[in-house]
Amino acid sequence: MNAIIFDAMGTFKLNSIIRKAHFKKQGEYRVTEILALMIILPLLLLNSVNSFYKSEFRKVTQMKKDAIDRLKNHAMMPWRDILYGVAKRFQTLTNPEKVVADTSAFIIDDTTDARVGRRIENVSYIFDHVVGKTRLGFKDPVLGYFDGKSFIPLDFSIHSEKGLRGKPRIVQYKKPGVPGSPGNTRRQECTVDKITQAMTMIKRAVKHGFRAKYVLTDSGFRSKGFIQTVRQIKSQALHVVCGVRKDKRQYTYQGKKMDVKALHAMVKKKEGNAKRCRKLNTRYFEVVEQ
Numbered sequence: 001m002n003a004i005i006f007d008a009m010g011t012f013k014l015n016s017i018i019r020k021a022h023f024k025k026q027g028e029y030r031v032t033e034i035l036a037l038m039i040i041l042p043l044l045l046l047n048s049v050n051s052f053y054k055s056e057f058r059k060v061t062q063m064k065k066d067a068i069d070r071l072k073n074h075a076m077m078p079w080r081d082i083l084y085g086v087a088k089r090f091q092t093l094t095n096p097e098k099v100v101a102d103t104s105a106f107i108i109d110d111t112t113d114a115r116v117g118r119r120i121e122n123v124s125y126i127f128d129h130v131v132g133k134t135r136l137g138f139k140d141p142v143l144g145y146f147d148g149k150s151f152i153p154l155d156f157s158i159h160s161e162k163g164l165r166g167k168p169r170i171v172q173y174k175k176p177g178v179p180g181s182p183g184n185t186r187r188q189e190c191t192v193d194k195i196t197q198a199m200t201m202i203k204r205a206v207k208h209g210f211r212a213k214y215v216l217t218d219s220g221f222r223s224k225g226f227i228q229t230v231r232q233i234k235s236q237a238l239h240v241v242c243g244v245r246k247d248k249r250q251y252t253y254q255g256k257k258m259d260v261k262a263l264h265a266m267v268k269k270k271e272g273n274a275k276r277c278r279k280l281n282t283r284y285f286e287v288v289e290q
Contacts (some may be wrong), residue, residue, distance in 0.1 A: 017085030075183030101148025219243035
């Protein structure tokens with residue numbers, strides 16, 4: 001398994017990516033050696049470094065847990081640059097001419113990053129829609145890129161929401177940051193709202209040379225400001241496909257303002273029965289607003 005991982009890392013030129021990210025070797029082991037071990041963990045169905053060192057698999061390496069923890073917690077470790085380096089290398093290998101497929105899209109979604117223990121900087125209570133209750137942890141907006149054939153992870157950020165009960169955020173655990181470091185940038189992003197951060201991530205992806213026809217997201221990111229910002233990128237090259245909530249927000253159709261329920265009723269009256277897509281098992285109306 002190690003041979004397969006190191007072969008893949010060689011194909012992606014991970015050593016070169018790390019050098020370009022200006023991260024120097026820390027401690028006894030090379031960064032690529034530590035990353036190789038971290039990449040193996042999910043292949044062994046292990047969800048943490050701690051679970052690895054409690055399992056029989058710990059015998060495959062002489063590396064101590066502290067070596068991995070130091071790398072994970074290092075403020076200067078440029079995780080975002082490394083992820084972009086891998087994504088761009090994948091694109092070079094699979095689409096060297098950078099052809100923009102008609103179905104290509106930037107995909108934005110957020111996921112719950114549940115944590116245990118209050119001694120975590122900026123940890124907060126968040127609502128997890130999957131389980132339908134509030135949990136301790138973070139909300140992580142994630143940006144992916146679909147090139148027409150493959151899905152490539154590009155970017156992510158970590159966000160806090162409500163403060164801890166009985167313990168205002170101002171007195172929560174906090175450690176000094178390193179000005180200008182990637183870790184300090186993550187810390188500053190933590191308090192930015194997820195819609196603003198999503199727009200920043202899309203702009204960053206375009207700056208790194210990724211091109212798409214659409215931005216696909218759910219109703220959680222849908223807002224007038226978000227749509228306007230996306231449409232202004234690259235001379236309106238991107239279109240937004242998103243879910244909408246059945247709330248009181250108004251939409252303009254044929255010069256009239258109405259909510260989603262009224263819009264659906266009017267379209268149904270004008271267009272008749274909804275069209276059906278057997279492949280996606282859904283029904284839809286298609287309208288063009290000039």
